Amino acid sequence: EDQVTQSPEALRLQEGESSSLNCSYTVSGLRGLFWYRQDPGKGPEFLFTLYSAGEEKEKERLKATLTKKESFLHITAPKPEDSATYLCAVQAPRNTDKLIFGTGTRLQVFP
């Protein structure tokens, strides 16, 4: 069964304290791995798509990387406005576009 596991569940950082969020997946034949940001009471906001092991994408203070079994979202020198829940999702293979989501990592950045 296709599964996505994110860790940690929650992370508290001081402003400027860099860290990484983990997304482990078991999918037979990954078509794509997606990172989203979700603010409370809002819809997921698209951040990155990764397709193959070794791929990296960057946007401001965020960098996403992918291996054959997991993805990391690195946050460099975070600011309070980076506080949100970060969701990882995988797209299963074959004739399906559905996204399978993890439970997310709730990030809080304190000034």
Next chain:
Amino acid sequence: EPEVTQTPSHQVTQMGQEVILRCVPISNHLYFYWYRQILGQKVEFLVSFYNNEISEKSEIFDDQFSVERPDGSNFTLKIRSTKLEDSAMYFCASSENAEQFFGPGTRLTVL
């Protein structure tokens, strides 16, 4: 920047009543989706829609659910006879390629 919009933002209904949730996808997108998120749980896939027909549906999407694209801009989710367990955030998403862009959601509360 184009975005997915959803109405209403919050819907309160009595158990057994019918509800229709509305979405306006991004205009040049061809693939449409509904997901739901029960409070504190994962985002779950409900249904995908392409070329005026359902392309895939989950086990959750039983006979009480239906989707429709009544015109060139709207995409709707109907729940015929709501149950208490249908209380959740419902998200519409649309895509042109792999990346799915989500709307802000409709919070459905079934009393």
